[in-house]
Amino acid sequence: MKRIAIQALGLQKWFGDGEARTLAVQDVSLDVNFGEMLYIVGPSGSGKTTLLSMISGILRPNAGSVAIEGCDLWSMSNDGLAELRLNRIGFVFQDFHLFPRLTTAENVAIPLILRHEPWQASIEKALVYLKKVGLESRADLPPVKLSGGEQQRVAIARAMIGTPDILVLDEPTASLDGDTGRNIVSFIKNELLTPQRTVVIVTHDARIYEFASRVVNMEDGRIVGISEGASRA
Amino acid sequence: MRSLMNGTFILAFKLLVNDRAKFQALVGGITFSTFLIVQMTSLFAGILSRASSTVLNVGAKVWVMDPAVNTVSSSIGLPDYVLDFVRSIEGVSYAVPLYSGGALVKLNNGTYQPVTIIGLDDDTLYGRPALEQGSIEDLYADDGFVVVNDAEYSKLGSPPLKAQMQINDHRAVIVGVARVASSGLNGVPTLYTTYKRAISYVPSTRFTTAYILVEPKQASDIAAIKAQVASLGYLAVTNDEFVSKVSNWFMYQTGAGTNMMLMAVISFIVGLSISGQTFYTFILENESKFGALKAIGMKGSELVKMILFQAIFTALTGLGLGVGLCTLMIFIARLRLPDYAAKVTYENLLIAFLMVLIIAGVSSYIGVRRVLRIEPFDIFRG
Structure with a gap:
């Protein structure tokens, strides 16, 4: 039986006021299950990233609700939300947002440091995760010395080090070449996706659709279709 | 760490x-x-x-002066009856006069150097500096002066013991070399001598006492001494208050x-x-x-x-x-x-x-x- 990780009901989000008001997401309801790799796809401006932000506790909706394992996300305080994101959600941003002044290992260790775990223990655990993504030898280098693919893997290691049960990736292959992108998503599917974890990916890169369990198609802020992916959970 | x-x-x-x-x-x-x-x-x-070097170096507990005094060097002479009055105050253990004035020293090379002369009470030498050479009793010898070994000492040619010089055409003999806590502001050397010798060496106005140095019987007597002195139209301040008075003048008036x-x-x-x-x-x-x-x-x-x-x-x-x-x-x-x-x-x-x-x-x-x-x-x- 499928266990629901994220349940979104009647989500609406608009930006601006009056005549300048733009409806980004309209009446979207969606269930995301553990053990699946869900893609949110659609053209630019279709509301994918806005939806992803709302279901991951980043952006407050104007209407509707989001529950993570039954816990209403948007009734929580800002600090409560921050704590939830830190402990349960791993983020991989489109531009990676790695700190150029820190070493690769220190970048990976950030979620643990934010959890107030000891510095040295966090770095040691970061080395373990760097090994998992094949970058142990790059641990002491700053991220700017790494290739795009390597930086993406560092970002993934950072997202995974806190062992989140929800992994959120925003356009993970946007700045990677075709092979590297496929390898990254393949790695996520084979190494990181487990029955206790869900992976939500926003993308419009058709080259990686084959790894999806389900694909949510969006247009003009609405879900226009949900299809089973080539790789069903 | x-x-x-x-x-x-x-x-x-x-x-x-x-x-x-x-x-x-x-x-x-x-x-x-x-x-x-x-x-x-x-x-x-x-x-x-x-600016407060004389106050710090003399170190009297209470100073009596004219209320118009702003800096140590701008002293206004006190009439003799003020000294008698202060000595008669109940809480005063003893009170002595202090002379402070300027003079010209003629050096051996014929040039002149302005100096500050401090005249200590002849009986007690109250406010005397610590000597690093010589003996303070020698101040009672003929023409005896103690020179302060500070940053200005060299301006007198760093005179050793027994060195002679002329002060306002009077013979002066160095009988001691002193070290003090603070150098003066005016950049001139300082010489100590007895009160009587000071007023005989330096041309003076009618009243020669620059300050009266007071030793109270107890610290608690200071307030009463201040009040009594004020009733006479003069000002009594503690050492710290005098330093503050000088500082405030420089800070706010100059x-x-x-x-x-x-x-x-x-x-x-x-x-x-x-x-x-x-x-x-x-x-x-x-x-x-x-x-x-x-x-x-x-x-x-x-x-x-x-x-x-x-x-x-x-x-x-x-x-x-x-x-x-x-x-x-x-x-x-x-x-x-x-x-x-x-x-x-x-x-x-x-x-x-x-x-x-x-x-x-x-x-x-x-x-x-x-x-x-x-x-x-x-x-x-x-």
């Missing part, structure tokens, strides 16, 4: 110092500002300290205090401009990273602590370097110019610390306002 520090602070530290150019600009700005502030205030403190304050404020503005702007640029450049931290799960309060830590660490580093640099400069200046009056006091350091703290506070406030406005969603939007 790491185990003592919270990981968030280590993170903040690394983000700050690893951006070397910004960190150097930040520290440089605060160092420069601190240097100027400490330099200005220590120079002023040195001047104030020297314009030196205003100038010093202006310079300190300008230094503060320079430091604030450089540091505030650089810190703001640092925040702007790292805005997306701070947003990423927020998205990952860092609380707003933790971000504020992180920025405050960065600002305070920078400020304290700059403060330390600035104070060190200023102290080094004063040390080097003293090697070349023994008269250089600058003096770093705890008050100077406190002023610099407070100003640097304000710089850190304002810089971090600007940064914090910016960072708290960052929406994690902006990170997703790019």
Whole structure:
């Protein structure tokens, strides 16, 4: 039986006021299950990233609700939300947002440091995760010395080090070449996706659709279709 | 050190110092500002300290003077009955006159050197300096004078014991070399002698007593002594009060205090401009990273602590370097110019610390306002 990780009901989000008001997401309801790799796809401006932000506790909706394992996300305080994101959600941003002044290992260790775990223990655990993504030898280098693919893997290691049960990736292959992108998503599917974890990916890169369990198609802020992916959970 | 520090602070530290150019600009700005502030205030403190040198060196518990006296050297002669009156006050253990005036010394090479003459009470020699050579009793010998071995000593040709000179065409013999706590402000050497000899060597006005030095029976008697002296139309102050009176005059009546304050404020503005702007640029450049931290799960309060830590660490580093640099400069200046009056006091350091703290506070406030406005969603939007 499928266990629901994220349940979104009647989500609406608009930006601006009056005549300048733009409806980004309209009446979207969606269930995301553990053990699946869900893609949110659609053209630019279709509301994918806005939806992803709302279901991951980043952006407050104007209407509707989001529950993570039954816990209403948007009734929580800002600090409560921050704590939830830190402990349960791993983020991989489109531009990676790695700190150029820190070493690769220190970048990976950030979620643990934010959890107030000891510095040295966090770095040691970061080395373990760097090994998992094949970058142990790059641990002491700053991220700017790494290739795009390597930086993406560092970002993934950072997202995974806190062992989140929800992994959120925003356009993970946007700045990677075709092979590297496929390898990254393949790695996520084979190494990181487990029955206790869900992976939500926003993308419009058709080259990686084959790894999806389900694909949510969006247009003009609405879900226009949900299809089973080539790789069903 | 790491185990003592919270990981968030280590993170903040690394983000700050690893951006070397910004960190150097930040520290440089605060160092420069601190240097100027400490330099200005220590120079002023040195001047104030020297302006009160006679008060500090004589060290009487209570000084009686004309209320119009502003500085030690601008004494106004006291009539003899004031001394008698003070001696008759109930709480006074003893009271002695002190002479203070200027004279010209003719040196052996024929040139003249102005000096300050301090005339000590003949019976007690109250207020005498500590001697490093000679014996104080020799002051009673014919034409005996004690010369102070301070920064001005060399202006008299560093005279040894038994050296002779002319003071206002009178013969003077050096019978002792003294060391005092503080050199004078006027840049002239100081000679001690007895009261009677002083007034016979130096042309005087009708009243020759510059100050009356009072030893109260008990500290609690000082208030009553002050009241009694005031009833006669004169002023009695403690040693510390006299120093404050002189300081206040220099600070508020001469314009030196205003100038010093202006310079300190300008230094503060320079430091604030450089540091505030650089810190703001640092925040702007790292805005997306701070947003990423927020998205990952860092609380707003933790971000504020992180920025405050960065600002305070920078400020304290700059403060330390600035104070060190200023102290080094004063040390080097003293090697070349023994008269250089600058003096770093705890008050100077406190002023610099407070100003640097304000710089850190304002810089971090600007940064914090910016960072708290960052929406994690902006990170997703790019």
